Every structure is written in C-alpha cells, then in structure tokens.
C-alpha cells in the first residue's frame with residue numbers, strides 16, 4: 011500500500027492530513043461494506059447464553075488488529091475525542107486512547123501513514139470508562155456487552171466532518187463509546203442512538219450502498235438489532251432497535267431487517283422520535299400505512315439481487331431448517347420474504363454460528379463448491395475473486411457466499427447470565443476468513459492484554475508469527491486442491507475448537523468458585539488463553555508446511571506408519587476433464603502396445619458375432635476408438 015507517496019513535503023501538514031484521510035476513505039470503499047451478522051436470544055441457546063456474530067469482509071487493506079482498550083478514570087470536565095474511522099490500517103494512531111498497539115512507535119505502515127490521528131471533535135467524557143476489546147468496531151466489554159456489525163444501505167447519506175460534512179459519528183466510534191459506558195445492551199443502544207441524533211451519523215461511504223449501519227447488541231439476558239442512518243440534513247440520525255425474542259435467531263447481511271415499528275412497545279422497541287415525521291415529509295411513507303422501517307428507510311440490496319437475501323436464507327437454512335424458507339423472491343426490501351427473526355431448529359451454540367460463517371450453500375443448487383461448477387475449478391474452491399480488469403469487461407456477478415476469502419476476521423460474542431461478568435463473556439475470535447480460521451476464546455472480563463499475534467498485525471507485512479498470516483497462508487495454499495485440503499483444515503479446526511471449548515469450561519469451573527477475581531488470577535487466565543492462541547497459531551503454521559509437502563506439484567505425498575514414502579498422482583476429476591475438452595486434445599497413437607483388457611473384450615465380442623471381413627474390421631476399429639477417445 012502506498013497512500014502518501016505522491017503528497018509530501020511541499021504541502022502543509024493539515025492539507026496532507028486531509029488528503030490522506032480522503033484517500034483512506036476512498037480506498038476503504040470498494041469492499042469495506044460487506045459483513046454478515048447473526049444474533050440469538052437466551053432461550054435459543056443450549057446453555058442459556060446470548061450469542062451474536064460478525065464477519066469483517068473488508069478486504070486487503072482492512073486493519074485486522076484485535077486490541078484491548080483499558081478502563082480509565084477521568085476528572086470532571088474531561089472531553090472524549092472523536093476520531094475519523096478509516097478502517098484501513100492504521101485505523102487510529104496516537105497515545106490518547108491508552109492502547110499501546112496504537113502508539114506511532116508500534117505502527118507498521120509507512121511513516122506518513124503512521125502520524126497521530128487528528129480528532130474530528132469532542133464530546134463530554136464520563137468519570138469512568140470500562141475496558142473492552144475492539145477491532146475496527148467495539149466488540150465486547152468487561153460487563154459482557156457485545157456488539158456485531160453489518161453495513162447497510164439507507165435512503166439518506168451524510169459526510170463526516172473530516173470530509174467537509176457535518177456528522178461526527180461513525181458506527182465504529184459509536185460502538186466504542188457504547189462499550190466504554192454501558193453495562194447492558196439496552197443502555198448501549200440508547201447511548202449510540204442519542205449520540206448519533208445529537209452529533210450526526212455518517213456511514214462507511216457517502217453513497218447509498220454503504221450509508222447506513224446495523225449493530226447486533228447483546229448482554230447476558232437480551233439481544234437487540236439496532237439500525238441507524240443519517241437524517242436528511244446530515245447533522246442528526248434516524249435509528250430504531252428491536253429486541254430479538256429470547257427464543258429466536260435473527261440475521262442481518264448488509265440490509266435492514268426491522269419491519270413494523272411500535273415505539274410505544276418499549277419492552278421491544280427503542281428508536282428516534284423523528285423517524286415518521288421525516289418519512290412523511292420526504293414522501294417515503296404516508297399516514298395510515300404500516301410503519302415498516304426497512305421498506306421506508308432501506309435502499310435495498312446492494313451489489314446485486316440476492317447479495318443480502320441469499321445469505322439470510324443460507325443462515326436460516328442451517329439454523330432454522332424447519333422454516334423451509336424460499337431461496338428466491340421478488341424484491342427483498344418491498345416483499346419482506348424473510349421474517350425479522352425465527353425460532354431455531356434446535357438449541358444453538360457458538361459452533362452453530364461458526365458453521366454458518368463457514369458456509370457457501372454446500373449441498374444446495376447455489377453451492378459455489380460442487381462437481382460441475384466450472385468457476386470453482388477442478389478442485390472446487392468456493393472462493394471467487396473480483397474487481398479486476400476482467401470483471402470490468404464482462405458484466406455479471408458471483409453468488410455471494412457467507413464464507414468469504416476477503417474476510418479479515420470474524421467473531422462470535424457469547425454472554426452468560428449464569429456466570430459473573432469477569433468469566434461469562436467470551437469472544438470466539440477468528441483471524442482471516444472463517445473457512446480457514448480456527449476460533450480461539452478471548453475473555454474480555456479477565457484478559458489484561460490482547461495476545462501479540464492478534465494485536466500486532468498488518469496486511470502490508472507478511473508475518474507468519476501472526477495468526478492472521480498463519481490462517482491466510484493455509485487458505486491461500488488450499489486453492490491448489492481445495493476439495494482435498496478443506497478436509498485437512500476442517501479436521502484441525504474441529505479438534506482445536508473442541509480443545510478451546512474445554513479450556514473455557516475448565517477456566518470458568520475453576521475460577522467461578524473464587525471471588526473477587528484478583529489481578530493475579532486475571533494474569534493467570536490471560537496466560538492460559540494466550541498460550542492457547544499461540545498453540546493454535548503454531549498448529550496452523552505447521553499445517554501450512556504439511557500441506558505444501560502433502561500436495562506439492564499435484565501429487566499426494568504420504569509416509570505410512572512403516573516410514574515408507576509414496577507419491578500418488580491425483581490428476582483431475584472426470585467431470586472437469588470433460589468440461590474443459592480433455593477428450594478433444596491431441597489423439598492417442600497406435601503404438602503396437604498390448605491393448606487394455608476392455609479392448610480385448612470388445613474385440614472378442616466382434617469375433618463371437620457372425621460378421622463379414624469388412625464388418626469385422628469396422629467392429630474392431632470401433633473397439634480401439636471407443637477406448638482411446
């Protein structure tokens with residue numbers, strides 16, 4: 011990445027900063043608005059926890075660092091700085107936020123990119139902020155409040171102050187402040203909604219596609235779906251939040267899902283009072299019509315038809331199969347083919363959410379990885395790259411799977427009411443894409459530092475000591491023989507993720523007997539969980555080397571239990587050979603070799619029949635032809 015090379019020295023510092031910012035925003039655009047989120051309530055899970063998940067499908071420049079933001083106290087009159095949210099690396103540089111990984115001295119990009127980020131504005135600070143873990147968005151705090159994000163389209167767009175607009179808050183900063191201040195999901199929603207209204211909200215892009223946002227917000231007892239978009243003036247916001255029924259699951263994949271809104275039903279809805287007045291004034295809604303939030307304020311699916319809806323269907327297919335939802339529809343926004351939420355087919359666990367994030371509709375007619383899907387190649391990869399020269403010359407779209415090659419990270423947040431806050435909250439963190447990752451537990455209530463192999467990572471520097479590059483190496487190598495290699499990957503994922511579940515169980519069983527949980531104990535647990543993260547990373551680095559060995563040059567190389575090495579030719583599957591015209595290649599020659607058994611059999615068949623000499627010659631010739639063709 012070479013953002014600042016062209017703009018240096020002669021321009022003033024402030025101008026460089028603004029140009030840099032603009033470039034960063036622009037570079038973030040093409041891919042940064044595509045994430046899948048899930049949520050389910052406490053009566054929908056096997057252990058009574060509330061679960062939500064997020065995939066950060068942001069692409070090759072996204073900042074993948076997982077860091078811990080410490081709790082802090084502030085004197086009266088203190089201000090909280092609000093920074094722009096470029097999302098590409100480095101998303102923030104400076105010491106003000108108290109996160110060492112963000113110090114300029116730890117920044118791994120170019121010198122020009124690693125200058126301290128200038129604040130866009132300030133709001134009043136609170137006397138005490140809670141600790142939490144964050145990526146580009148806040149993830150979970152020490153009170154088990156969790157957040158998962160998916161960018162949406164909206165009918166209004168706004169620009170941030172840094173780009174000449176009037177809005178102060180991105181969803182990135184809103185989610186951080188919510189985790190700094192809230193001890194439950196409902197308060198987190200109210201904090202974000204009221205700040206967005208007061209100071210203005212801007213989306214990831216200032217076009218309609220990425221102009222609005224969705225957050226799943228959880229605590230140990232409740233799960234909320236929160237939608238927010240700018241108001242038409244660009245100085246405020248429109249927002250609504252609906253509680254997910256305790257016994258249900260909901261899916262947001264880059265498009266709003268909240269339908270009929272009833273703000274008098276305060277047990278299940280929160281929202282800005284302005285929304286229906288604005289909708290009326292803008293001609294989006296009429297008195298007497300259903301107050302359908304999505305129909306009124308969404309700009310529909312972006313990228314292509316089924317870009318959002320297929321993933322919603324795909325998630326319900328796995329989580330609520332009894333709903334038997336249709337994969338097809340007329341218009342996702344206007345026809346509302348999918349419900350706001352649905353009961354799951356069985357009680358869910360974080361692993362069920364992992365399975366969804368690793369899905370490409372396998373086994374259905376939409377599968378990106380199957381026999382006869384030529385786009386996936388001979389070894390049936392579900393990954394489809396895009397955005398190059400070729401795509402600009404040929405119009406079309408790929409099916410959008412849930413599992414995506416360009417996912418920088420994904421996670422599942424789990425909050426448990428049956429455990430104290432220190433031990434109840436778990437972030438199941440997956441570096442790089444879900445199908446190549448291995449989810450590791452991070453416990454925000456007790457971990458005092460984020461493991462370095464998760465917090466010191468930059469897509470601009472190849473570094474196999476980071477979990478990101480370990481998983482990225484494995485998934486990229488998997489492309490040479492995906493149908494085989496995904497089995498090696500899955501086997502390792504399963505065994506290590508089971509070991510991680512056991513580790514969380516052991517930690518919570520042991521330490522939930524102890525109160526209070528001292529810093530010494532927190533150190534102990536931090537060590538245990540960090541050791542696990544390192545072991546998983548090492549296992550994937552080893553897997554990477556093993557895969558290079560095992561599948562080198564199209565062979566399958568093995569050493570049996572007696573130490574004997576063998577190398578078998580794997581070749582290509584028959585369906586693919588047929589599809590690419592293998593049969594039409596150069597013809598075989600009659601080299602006088604002993605014909606194969608099937609030819610002999612065929613020739614003997616000719617001999618058994620009563621044929622003239624001429625007929626006999628035709629018959630035997632057809633035998634040879636049938637085999638060599």
Ligand SMILES: *[C@@H]1O[C@H](CO)[C@@H](O)[C@H](O)[C@H]1NC(C)=O
Pocket residue numbers: 272274275276
């Ligand atoms: C809205 O919610 C209130 C309070 O729960 C309820 O009394 C009212 O009937 C609801 N209105 C509609 C249209 O459902």
Ligand SMILES: *[C@@H]1O[C@H](CO)[C@@H](O)[C@H](O)[C@H]1NC(C)=O
Pocket residue numbers: 372373496
């Ligand atoms: C995909 O589904 C097929 C059956 O339809 C199954 O044999 C295969 O193992 C699945 N692949 C993966 C990677 O889950």
